[in-house]
Amino acid sequence: MTFTPEQDDLRAGVRKLLDREAEPWPALCAQIGIAALLVPERFGGFATELTTPPAHSGQAPGLTEAQIVAEELGRHLADVPFLGSSVLAVTSLLTTIDTSTNTAPDALSRLLPPLATGSAGALAWTSDGRWDTHQPAFTTDGSTVDGIAHYVLDAAGADLLLAAARTPDGPALFEVDPAHSGVRCAPVPTMDETCHLATVTLDHVRARPLGPVDLARVRDVACAVLAAEQAGAAAQALDLTVEYTQQRVQFGRPIGSFQALKHRMADLHVQVETARSAAYAAPRSSRLAAVAKVHCSEVFTKVAAEMIQLHGGIAITWDHPAHRYLKRAHATAQLFGAPHHHLSRVHP
Template sequence: MGHPGLPPRARAGVGVNELDALAETVREIVEKEPDPWPVLCEVGVAALAIPERYGGADAGLPELQAVAAELGLAAVPFLGSSVLATSVLLESGDEDACARLLPPLAGGAIGSVAWTGPDGGWTADVACRTGGSTVDGHAHYVLDGDLADVLLVLAREDGGIGLYEVDTANAHRVHTPGMDETRRLAEIRFTGAPASRIGAGDFSPALARARDTACAVLAAEQAGAAAKALAMTVDYTKHRHQFGRPIGSFQALKHRMADLHVLVETARSAANAAGESELLAHVAKAYCAEAFSAVAAEMIQLHGGIAITWEHDAHRYFKRAHSSAALFGSPDEHLAWLTGHL
């Protein structure tokens, strides 16, 4: 397809140049390809977080964040499959399950995690239950759940939470259109579905770590999308004229865009720090969600009437901002967690 492969990763740790090259590759693909996911898989994006022994690139959180920051509004299963499902499998510590399921995910198969109920709590209060060999329940907001090739289910059991694999043929899956049409969600019902246990013991601590990873990557996505939305808005104000001059030359609008720039840069810093601790993952998720929502709202205001036309992307950024704010817990929920732990 004419796209370069991903840059080699330095064994002593990823460097700035490698991350820049990765970001440039992803940006080029997203901008030029109508359906970017197959091409992203060709260059190794789906395999980033997967260890080499399972056919992956053995990369880390900085690489995942570099990809997420460039995706913009791309309708790809990166967050749900390459981040969340992959993290859940790796956290399970189940060598046999990882050896069987991670190589297909590295090649571009889609993995989904059936987790939360209708309240979208994304906590240890999971939507399904198990009797040991079967799963019952109704999971909501399953990322790419109706398209998944690998279906992982979190289920309540005696002593905590268990991680299970369920054949997609034994699950009733329905696509659920949401506010953000570029983030595909599904509802999945399980009625006595045969299930195979992955890993041993209570999965709750591992689930918390997997959610921290997903929050850190989502924060980078939100910061990156906010930056793109701001860049589009600044460009528009340079070309939209009123009273014989670009509206971007008006001092009031300069101040507003300067404030947005501060929000975006602070969001980037928060996202970059998210991998350092559980606390900072919560900080990043709360701050980046609110920053993206603020930028998207100003994007609508500063574009005027054109922003709410179907042909313009402004309304899509607005919808992505508000829908992603609720994913893996709302800002209020993360702030409440911080209040209770500080």
Template sequence: MSQVAAVGAFDEEQLELRKTVRALLAKHSDPGAVRRATETEQGYDTALWEMLCQQVGVAALAIPEEFGGIGASAVETHLVLEELGRTLAPTPMLGSVVLGAQAILASGDTEACERLLPGIAEGTAVAALCWTGADGSWDTESVDVVATATGDGHSLTGASHFVLDGSYADVLVVAAAIDGAVALFEVDPAQESVSRRRLPTMDPTRTLSVVEFDGASARLLTTDGTAALERVRQIACVALSAEQIGAAAQSLDLTVEYSKSRVQFGRPIGSFQALKHRMADLYFLVETARSASYGAVRSLVDGAPTAATDAAVAKVYCSEALQSVAADSIQLHGGIAITWEHDAQLYFKRAHGSAQLFGQPRGYLKSLESAAGLPA
């Protein structure tokens, strides 16, 4: 789907939302601002996040009106994430709004939704989903944290790894094993029995942390954590693909612009036929990834029977597309692209870091092959 064709897939309000977010990011999230934000204690620009939430309402989009949100579809959130991916702007959008809020919604606990979601929708509170163990498997049926029933609730022991926004979240939603099953719990991170530390990451624009529990008090949200996590993972893969196509498109744009200004043998390198063909291939890759991503979010919103498959396809294809585009961008820029001062290396790091989120692409490929009845 070309960008022109994609316009027809959205209504005027959705296109205006995209335009508004892009304009705000162009003004407040230039490359220098992104780098400064990564060096803050939280790892993101709190002032920018406040503007996005208060002026545009990005955190409230996919939260139902009865819980303080706008009640829009996942499409609106998708467009916002695509623009955030273009600039690599670090925000709690993916960690808090997509993972945290959607996990609370998926739990079906009305009281928790009424109490927690309004703050997330306003952007005044940040939620984090504590899910995977040290192996980074994002398994929905096996987790490292263990829950034990107590007289007045539950206590948690163990550690969650690769927690998006976990080092500064105001509320933790924790996947923990109990009685041979996976359940979801709400945990107050202010407890002394909860310790958090931010991890050094290859991608400086993505904040990850380890959260450890040593008998932490927890409130049960749902005993069917596996079903809730399956739903969240599907939503997360689709949302991540939006970030990835935004980043891939911008990485390609930067490369094309460089090829017009870089002169070799007395002419711009972009005029050489071999490089024209190479960039045309990259353009095709970006646009087909865009089609996969847009198709997945439409399936998700429509509740299509193929929604889970489409989400997996978007996860695999968009991950590989961004990695390919970012790698070729490094090569086409030459040695300059591996220096800290140039943006190309940031897109390269985002590409490889995001591909590992919510499970490696090869894991989804095996699932797709199995579902299609293909030999392993």
């Protein structure tokens, strides 16, 4: 894929800031504006306005830029709420816009500007980890929402909580006050300490209806951005492995000079490049979003496992980052549906 000079500058800026900042989220939002990439200009963001309905659920202005940011965040295993807030929450709100008339609910003028500046939002959606686009976690009577959602990204401490609920006309989006007494948010322990998941319970909580939500589009955008994050993390894991094999000496030679290891790393390089290609092709169709989710999950898991193997004993120490890449690989493989859940979309 060919990137514009502006996109190359975005990548360089994000990478430089991540190298410099220990807590990068405030600077990423204030200096680069990554939280505003998918937010339309009329709501304080950088995305151009849609003048016609998108050709399919995955296309969205600013999505390539969001993938570029995600790829760099993946390389650094950055602990930021970009995916949960700037992608999931923002995209779910955008799907309530009537694209035939470009009419947005009044609430978006209140909800999107804070998200564009880095305020944290969360979307509670799945009840079983399959991220079913027709059967979200919650039920509603029109004014209250009830149920339990699992695996909610960045819900703890979120300023805005969105809930997808079942209605006779299809899934709808509701705004919930996170401080309401009927809202319970329980963090879920995970191997990856940078992946913040929670179980959100709503006990007949009064909620503000925002309109119908296109969860299929939300899932495709989320898979496209996550695939770019996985590709970036896999590329960095491979780079670290290649660097190590050039330094580790065995039998008087760097182990990277052994032909068997050269072949293994060459195979990994090909897989990483195909994963990156799949990730940036994902916005073209819902099927390609599914392909990217399956392929990037499998490639990242394989590269992370080979990273452990090729580093030897040092890779299983707490101080070495190899274990963090393996944990992130396993966590993201299950996010938004395990790979085998998406195969039916690849081979209908």
